[in-house]
Amino acid sequence: MNETIVASRHTRIEGESPLDAVSFENVRYSWPGVSPFSLAIEKFSLGREEKLLLLGPSGSGKSTFLSLLAGIVTPREGRIDVTGTEMAKLSGARRDRFRVDHFGIIFQMFNLLPYASLIDNVLLPLRFSRTRRENALKEGPIEDVARDLLASLGLDETVIATVKAASLSVGQQQRVAAARALIGAPQILVADEPTSALDRNTEEVFLKLLFAQSEKAGTSVIMVSHDEGLAPHFDRVVRLDDIAVSSRGATT
Amino acid sequence: MMIFRLAFQSLLNRWVTACLTVLAIAVSVMLLLGVEKVRTGARQSFADTISGTDLIVGARSGSLNLLLYSVFRIGNATNNVTWKSYQDIAKMPEVSWIVPLSLGDSHHGFRVLGTNADYFTHYKFRHGQSMTFAAGGPFTDLFDAVIGSDVADALGYKVGDKIVVAHGVGSISFVEHGDKPFRVSGILAKTGTPIDRTVHVSLEAIEAIHIDWQNGAPVPGESISADAVRKMDLTPRAITAAMVGLNSKLATFKVQRRINDYPEEPLSAIMPGVALQELWGLIGTAETALSVVSAMVVATALLGMVTMILTTLNERRREMAILRSVGATPATVLGLLAAEGGLLTLAGVVAGTVGLYVGLALLRPYIDHTYGLSLAIDPPRADEWLKLGLIVAAGFVAGLLPAIRAYRLSLADGMMVRV
Numbered sequence: 001m002n003e004t005i006v007a008s009r010h011t012r013i014e015g016e017s018p019l020d021a022v023s024f025e026n027v028r029y030s031w032p033g034v035s036p037f038s039l040a041i042e043k044f045s046l047g048r049e050e051k052l053l054l055l056g057p058s059g060s061g062k063s064t065f066l067s068l069l070a071g072i073v074t075p076r077e078g079r080i081d082v083t084g085t086e087m088a089k090l091s092g093a094r095r096d097r098f099r100v101d102h103f104g105i106i107f108q109m110f111n112l113l114p115y116a117s118l119i120d121n122v123l124l125p126l127r128f129s130r131t132r133r134e135n136a137l138k139e140g141p142i143e144d145v146a147r148d149l150l151a152s153l154g155l156d157e158t159v160i161a162t163v164k165a166a167s168l169s170v171g172q173q174q175r176v177a178a179a180r181a182l183i184g185a186p187q188i189l190v191a192d193e194p195t196s197a198l199d200r201n202t203e204e205v206f207l208k209l210l211f212a213q214s215e216k217a218g219t220s221v222i223m224v225s226h227d228e229g230l231a232p233h234f235d236r237v238v239r240l241d242d243i244a245v246s247s248r249g250a251t252t
Numbered sequence: 253m254m255i256f257r258l259a260f261q262s263l264l265n266r267w268v269t270a271c272l273t274v275l276a277i278a279v280s281v282m283l284l285l286g287v288e289k290v291r292t293g294a295r296q297s298f299a300d301t302i303s304g305t306d307l308i309v310g311a312r313s314g315s316l317n318l319l320l321y322s323v324f325r326i327g328n329a330t331n332n333v334t335w336k337s338y339q340d341i342a343k344m345p346e347v348s349w350i351v352p353l354s355l356g357d358s359h360h361g362f363r364v365l366g367t368n369a370d371y372f373t374h375y376k377f378r379h380g381q382s383m384t385f386a387a388g389g390p391f392t393d394l395f396d397a398v399i400g401s402d403v404a405d406a407l408g409y410k411v412g413d414k415i416v417v418a419h420g421v422g423s424i425s426f427v428e429h430g431d432k433p434f435r436v437s438g439i440l441a442k443t444g445t446p447i448d449r450t451v452h453v454s455l456e457a458i459e460a461i462h463i464d465w466q467n468g469a470p471v472p473g474e475s476i477s478a479d480a481v482r483k484m485d486l487t488p489r490a491i492t493a494a495m496v497g498l499n500s501k502l503a504t505f506k507v508q509r510r511i512n513d514y515p516e517e518p519l520s521a522i523m524p525g526v527a528l529q530e531l532w533g534l535i536g537t538a539e540t541a542l543s544v545v546s547a548m549v550v551a552t553a554l555l556g557m558v559t560m561i562l563t564t565l566n567e568r569r570r571e572m573a574i575l576r577s578v579g580a581t582p583a584t585v586l587g588l589l590a591a592e593g594g595l596l597t598l599a600g601v602v603a604g605t606v607g608l609y610v611g612l613a614l615l616r617p618y619i620d621h622t623y624g625l626s627l628a629i630d631p632p633r634a635d636e637w638l639k640l641g642l643i644v645a646a647g648f649v650a651g652l653l654p655a656i657r658a659y660r661l662s663l664a665d666g667m668m669v670r671v
Binding site: 092093096097099100101105107110111112113114115116124125127128129180 | 264574581583
């Protein structure tokens with residue numbers, strides 16, 4: 001459907017921060033608790049409309065990294081800017097608002113409210129984010145926008161009409177999750193191993209359709225995975241070990 | 253609004269447990285309202301037992317005691333009223349009518365009441381309803397008896413049957429007035445009052461069956477036959493109590509005072525309504541206990557609901573993480589669960605209330621016939637609406653319990669889905 005992935009690849013200009021969707025600077029985070037864990041990231045950035053693959057084996061601090069990125073946890077030191085805003089400075093509720101305004105999130109699996117319809121699942125972020133609701137409304141009535149998005153992610157009419165999301169296959173569910181993450185054109189799409197439950201072919205089709213839509217919406221993509229085979233689909237590949245120092249069992 | 257829709261859909265997804273919870277709340281609400289209905293119904297039935305009687309006169313005793321033995325056939329008289337006193341009261345200018353009551357005998361556990369034919373015209377129940385005969389008519393002969401409908405049903409009597417009255421009021425009596433049997437002359441229609449469980453005979457008959465008795469036992473060798481007794485003077489020497497109707501209600505206190513101050517014999521005159529109030533005061537504690545128990549049942553049902561929501565909470569962490577990831581604040585998650593508790597309780601309250609009225613409509617004729625309890629089908633009173641409102645509010649508050657836990661979990665989990 002879209003073979004222009006390579007063509008759309010843009011060149012990153014290092015150090016030009018206003019272009020960055022996300023930037024980390026001297027970030028230190030530690031989790032005290034029973035199993036102390038700390039993560040330090042000196043520098044990391046995600047460009048606007050960039051598609052970045054973050055590689056790391058499990059247990060390397062990927063979840064913590066994503067939590068920091070989405071402002072679920074705040075760093076002990078340093079700063080994280082998302083489209084020029086330091087999320088740590090926002091109050092809890094405003095951070096929740098900011099998150100839904102700027103991030104679309106796809107989990108590894110179980111992304112959908114099983115009892116709600118597909119359309120309702122896709123429309124969820126619009127109920128919490130006015131910005132994204134207005135963005136979506138520019139394209140037409142929101143139900144139609146959701147339906148079009150689902151269709152362009154490769155779901156046919158009969159599937160879209162499904163009353164309960166629980167009856168979909170995993171591949172179909174991930175497409176619905178992708179539609180939800182992209183509706184209303186958020187700046188950043190965060191995906192945590194979204195294809196780990198899919199076979200190689202389905203995975204490839206999924207990524208192509210996903211990127212076609214993310215480019216259309218002008219959304220940056222950061223995907224976390226342990227699968228190096230995904231690298232060709234992305235603009236840039238970063239190994240978590242290269243940017244972050246993590247340690248377990250001792251507090252810094 | 254969206255919060256309510258999501259809460260509703262989430263509940264639909266767990267409809268079996270949700271339905272059971274709603275059912276438990278509904279049953280508890282039915283109980284709570286039902287107890288109230290039966291309570292007011294019972295009060296009404298008591299109040300309905302006697303109507304149109306201004307004063308009840310008996311030997312000096314507590315007013316409640318007098319009311320209970322004369323009208324409800326509960327307990328026994330402490331003393332009798334002499335026939336002379338009875339006649340003196342009857343002669344008072346304010347007295348419109350007076351009906352004598354003579355108790356003390358029984359028939360298979362049913363009380364025997366000696367009275368006169370005026371009883372059937374002056375005794376009123378349920379807002380002035382008069383007794384009617386289902387079969388036969390009032391007594392015409394000395395040894396005629398009119399029985400209540402329960403007596404007829406329980407013992408299978410028809411008009412014309414012979415019955416023997418026993419001395420004393422126990423259900424098993426060893427001393428019977430076997431030499432002077434009665435003939436059933438009439439059977440009264442069901443009234444839902446103690447009349448249904450009474451055997452009525454004439455005052456003269458009471459006198460006749462005791463004429464050869466002394467100190468509560470037949471005098472040996474002095475037996476007088478039923479035929480011989482007809483020729484004797486059967487004017488009663490004493491009665492147990494009397495019901496009095498006055499020409500004007502305004503004179504009630506005056507007449508009451510005059511009877512209470514009657515110089516020749518210590519008498520009590522009571523107003524049935526006032527004595528009933530005393531009765532309510534007495535059984536109020538039991539009623540309160542019933543209300544407390546039904547309130548506890550409601551509390552138990554709400555606890556069950558909290559348990560249900562709490563147990564599903566763990567499997568719903570994913571749902572909450574999803575909601576958090578699309579921008580729901582922890583406060584929204586809190587609201588969602590509180591709304592769930594509120595919705596369940598509301599559904600339970602509505603179902604319980606509807607269930608109660610449907611049940612009432614179906615069972616009312618049966619309850620009325622069997623227990624003489626006339627339950628009113630009227631809309632909930634202001635205090636009942638208040639109770640229902642409080643239950644729904646309590647449901648919301650109870651929903652907060654798991655909601656606060658969900659809030660904590662949601663804060664701790666962030667948007668990371670734990671499977």
